[in-house]
Amino acid sequence: MIGIGIDIGSVATKGIIINGDKQCRAMVPTGWSPRDAGQAIIDQLLDLSGIERQEVEHIFVTGYGRVAFEQADKTITEIKCHARGIAELYPEVRTIIDIGGQDSKVIRVGEEGRVLDFAMNDKCAAGTGRFLQVMATALGLDVSELGQSEEPARNLSISSMCTVFAESEIIGLLARGNDKGGIIAGLHQSVGKRVAAMARRMGIKEQVAFTGGVAINLGVKRALEEEIGCMVIVSEACQYTGALGAALLASQL
Amino acid sequence: MxxxxxxxxxxxxxxxxxxxxxxxxxxxxxxxxxxxxxxxxxxxxxxxxxxxxxxxxxxxxxxxxxxxxxxxxxxxxxxxxxxxxxxxxxxxxxxxxxxxxxxxxxxxxxxxxxxxxxxxxxxxxxxxxxxxxxxxxxxxxxxxxxxxxxxxxxxxxxxEIWKAVDVINREKKALKAIFDLNRADPPPISGIELLTVAWSRSFSSNKGEMIDNLNGLVKEVGLQEKTISDPAPRVLLTGCPVGLGSEKVIRLTEELGAHVVAMENCSGYKTLDLQTDTAGNDPIVALAEKYLAIPCSCMSPNSYRLELLNSMIDDFRVDAVIDLTWQACHTYNIEAYEVGKVVKQKGLPYLHLESDYSNSDLESLKVRIEAMLEMVEK
Structure with a gap:
């Protein structure tokens, strides 16, 4: 059965099409219209796979934009989709840490991707991709450059969790002549601390996987490993975990 | 009807x-x-x-x-x-x-x-x-x-106090009978309806008439035809008080296809098992006993709340528990730790939500409730 899974996130929209053992994936910026982004993903996936729209049995949609997308045969939460996606990639994983554009979550999973418990950050950009994006702008960098620009040995700890206050704090640090590398390491530490606290509250069970767009940032991975005291697994397709889960459920695999 | x-x-x-x-x-x-x-x-x-x-x-x-x-x-x-x-x-x-x-x-x-x-x-x-x-x-x-x-x-x-004791005892009994209807599968009354009945009761100026209305509702439901079992998840709501105007968690849960079958909060079941003992000589002492037994999180220790939750989960065949804390209510917020343990020990999903009366967090509440309900579906 041919199925499409789409994860409409606050920053990027990701999609995967599954046809038997063949998979294609695509990603576009969500922009202001989750509906248009979803449509663009479907078009790209059909293009890439050479499959016709009417051959697709189900389209399952997750992510914050899921409710705005009328073509969805079913909407599923990010929590269930991440659990399903990880079960496919790393069946031994028992804790998932997902940091996306506007929220972060910790999911405890059992066998076959069954969700046992979860926690999400509340109403605040602290510990999310948005936090890093604002800080990157203040440092004159693109968010994708943060990971390679950090200098953990010169880590300057950032005490503000709040995005607005942290921005003024790093402007102050720059004004006092501190270099970017140490500040960036401090920012990564700040995100790691925040998310690790949420994970510890729920209880961390190994193995631990790190998913979502922020998982691409090796600095946050390093900080997270330091804070929770164990190794975390990052898939090369970490951004696609939710879309993969939705696609697997859509193709009933 | x-x-x-x-x-x-x-x-x-x-x-x-x-x-x-x-x-x-x-x-x-x-x-x-x-x-x-x-x-x-x-x-x-x-x-x-x-x-x-x-x-x-x-x-x-x-x-x-x-x-x-x-x-x-x-x-x-x-x-x-x-x-x-x-x-x-x-x-x-x-x-x-x-x-x-x-x-x-x-x-x-x-x-x-x-x-x-x-x-x-x-x-x-x-x-x-x-x-x-x-x-x-x-x-x-x-x-x-x-x-x-x-x-x-x-x-x-x-x-006069003893007369009033009798009235309130009967009112509690009648209201308890309404809540108890939802032990059935499918639950005959929705969470919003249950809240409407329980909350409106506090505005009545005529207790006798209110008790008759409550008993009438129980009778009416008894006459209804039994429908077949419903696979929708059965949710118990506990935590801070909820009334009409602050019912967003009940509304969201039911919009997502679940039934809020029971409420262990002060507009709900919390006080409904408590009857004033009429065997003594001093009605003030009898009232003091009843009221001090209320399992509110402001009391320490508050083990009766955990016992009540434990039995309600069984009696109402509950599939998942939502614990709602209003912002800055420290006692319910802290007690959530103990409530979570009780619920998880019974193998059920437990969702602790912290919110206020605004609509600013509807989407984030919704994704949490939805994810909890997905944990119930097989």
């Missing part, structure tokens, strides 16, 4: 507003109350009408924040906001308002409220398992009785 009956309860507030106004014109007194700890029996025995004032709407919160701190529980801000803006007719008609020291926020808010109305504050003990606490609470009930006699210019006799 059931819908019509529930609708009748929904109109209780409006109808009783007129009745209370008429009663006031003929010289009857009205006493406003905020909490299930308030011994309504004494108000009834004084010949006055008790009305619920607990704020459940966001509307007056902005006005309250001109005086109270923003980082305070929405229930306190809403209650004070209605008072200070004079937008709650029941507060307006109250000759006396009774508060309790259930938390620091309420205790200090009631001090400020005295500028608007006469407020009598009862000192609620923190502990429920010492003789000194019990003696204090008995004294507080006697002090309330004196204040009511002075303020309303009446004599409250033991005989």
């Amino acid at each position: 059931l819908k019509e009956l529930v609708q009748k309860f929904a109109s209780v507030r409006e109808i009783n507003l007129m009745r209370i106004k008429e009663a006031k014109d003929t010289g009857r007194k009205v006493v406003g109350i905020y909490c299930t700890y308030c011994p309504q029996e004494l108000i009834l025995a004084a010949g006055a009408i008790p009305v619920g004032l607990c704020g459940t709407s966001e509307a007056p919160i902005a006005a309250a924040e001109e005086t109270l701190p923003r980082n305070l529980c929405p229930l306190i801000k809403s209650s004070y906001g209605f008072a200070v803006t004079d937008t709650c007719p029941f507060f307006h008609f109250s000759d006396l308002v009774i508060g309790e020291t259930t938390c620091d926020g309420k205790k200090k808010m009631f001090e400020i409220m005295q500028d608007i109305k006469p407020v009598h504050v009862m000192q609620l003990p923190h502990l429920n398992n010492t003789q000194a606490s019990f003696d204090l609470w008995v004294d507080e009930l006697r002090r309330l009785k004196l204040r009511l006699e002075e303020e309303l210019n009446v004599q409250i006799t033991d005989e």
Whole structure:
């Protein structure tokens, strides 16, 4: 059965099409219209796979934009989709840490991707991709450059969790002549601390996987490993975990 | 027919507003109350009408924040906001308002409220398992009785108190029978309907009529045809008080396809098993015993709440538990840890939500509730 899974996130929209053992994936910026982004993903996936729209049995949609997308045969939460996606990639994983554009979550999973418990950050950009994006702008960098620009040995700890206050704090640090590398390491530490606290509250069970767009940032991975005291697994397709889960459920695999 | 009956309860507030106004014109007194700890029996025995004032709407919160701190529980801000803006007719008609020291926020808010109305504050003990606490609470009930006699210019006799005890015991029994209907599968009454009935009850000026209406509803449901079993998840709601206006979690849960079959909060089942013992000689002592047994998170220890939850989960065949804490309600927020343990030990999903009366977090509440319901589906 041919199925499409789409994860409409606050920053990027990701999609995967599954046809038997063949998979294609695509990603576009969500922009202001989750509906248009979803449509663009479907078009790209059909293009890439050479499959016709009417051959697709189900389209399952997750992510914050899921409710705005009328073509969805079913909407599923990010929590269930991440659990399903990880079960496919790393069946031994028992804790998932997902940091996306506007929220972060910790999911405890059992066998076959069954969700046992979860926690999400509340109403605040602290510990999310948005936090890093604002800080990157203040440092004159693109968010994708943060990971390679950090200098953990010169880590300057950032005490503000709040995005607005942290921005003024790093402007102050720059004004006092501190270099970017140490500040960036401090920012990564700040995100790691925040998310690790949420994970510890729920209880961390190994193995631990790190998913979502922020998982691409090796600095946050390093900080997270330091804070929770164990190794975390990052898939090369970490951004696609939710879309993969939705696609697997859509193709009933 | 059931819908019509529930609708009748929904109109209780409006109808009783007129009745209370008429009663006031003929010289009857009205006493406003905020909490299930308030011994309504004494108000009834004084010949006055008790009305619920607990704020459940966001509307007056902005006005309250001109005086109270923003980082305070929405229930306190809403209650004070209605008072200070004079937008709650029941507060307006109250000759006396009774508060309790259930938390620091309420205790200090009631001090400020005295500028608007006469407020009598009862000192609620923190502990429920010492003789000194019990003696204090008995004294507080006697002090309330004196204040009511002075303020309303009446004599409250033991005989009148015992009569009122009987009325409230019957009311609780009738309301419990309605909640218990939802032990059935499928549950005959939705969570919103249950809330409508339980919440509207507090505005009634005629207890006898209310008890008849409650019993009528139970009878009506009994006559309904039994429908087949429903696979939708059965959710129990616990935590802070909920009323119409602050029912967003119940509404979202039911919109997502689940049934809120039971509520262990003070507008719900929390007090419904508690009956005043009528075997003793002193009605004040009997009332003190009943009220001090209420399993509110402001009491320490509060093991009866955990026992109650444990049995409700079984009795109502619950699939998942939502624990709702209003922002800045420390006692419910901390007790969530113990509640979570009880629920998880029974192998059920447990979702702790912290929120306020605004709609700003509907989407984030929704994704959490939805994910919890997905955990129930097989």
